[in-house]
Amino acid sequence: MKLKLMILKNNKITGESNQNDSWEKISNKLKEEYLELQEAIKEGDRPHISEEAFDVQQMIIRIMALLEKENLDLEQLGKRHNRKLVKRGWTHSEIIRIFWDK
Incomplete structure (x- = not known):
């Protein structure tokens, strides 16, 4: 699976x-x-859940x-985060790699 998510620049409609x-x-x-x-989760509508989950992901x-x-240094902060999760007892089943194309 390959997802492509954008780093947004500006919004011509909202001025963001x-x-x-x-x-x-x-x-x-984010709130x-x-x-x-x-x-969307309360509604149980899977396509709507997906849409809103991607919106939250876009905010991240x-x-x-x-x-x-x-x-x-996002790479260093990501490693720090992973170490924290391991120390809290988490194991992983797969890895998602994020490549930031500039």
């Missing part, structure tokens, strides 16, 4: 842009998308883009 993103804007949008996902990408813009 990665150039003027802030943690407050991201937090508000909105999370609530929509929760509603937006967060990663802002962290990268702030010069954080």
Whole structure:
């Protein structure tokens, strides 16, 4: 399986842009998308759940883009996260590799 997800640049309709993103804007949008996902789960509508899950995933990408813009080492932070999960007793069944094409 190969998924292609975009790092969004700007929205001509809403005026949102990665150039003027802030943690407050991201937090508000993430909350909105999370609530929509929760509603879709309650409905049990699988296509709607998928749509909203991808919206939440898109917000995670937006967060990663802002962290990268702030010069954080995402690769190192990902390794740190994986170590944390292992220390908490998690094992994995598969690996998802993310390639950031610039």
